[in-house]
Amino acid sequence: MTKQNLVTKKKKNQINKLSSEYFEYIREHSLKHFASIESFLKNPRNDELRHYYHDTADEIKRKIIAHKEMFDSFDAALTYVSDLITFNNEDLRGRRQYVSVFLHYMYYTCDIGQHDKPIKTS
DSSP states (O other): OOOSSOOOHHHHHHHHTOOHHHHHHHHHHTHHHHHHHHHHHHSGGGHHHHHHHHHHHHHHHHHHHHTGGGOSSHHHHHHHHHHHHHTTOGGGTTTHHHHHHHHHHHHHTTSSSOSSOOOOOO
């Protein structure tokens, strides 16, 4: 799947109001896992899980767009979504950091967040 209108990460971070501190956190803690995630998602035997991934990314993107007024920054949006997923989820005990890694991957690959200036409707 080819993304259109891709911009630099720095510009994307500005568009989404992701702080440089949070982006550095993504680079230091999550980036090292991205190649494994990408390889897993590209493997044909994981087609069903890839579809689940894209459904999840689409749902998260829609919810962030619909509730963007709740967040001063994308840092806050990512943290909020992570908290929603992990709160009282016993299956994720000891694995909560992986939720953040996947959210960071979704952002980094432009599956969530804006990757170009929004179209003005007025």
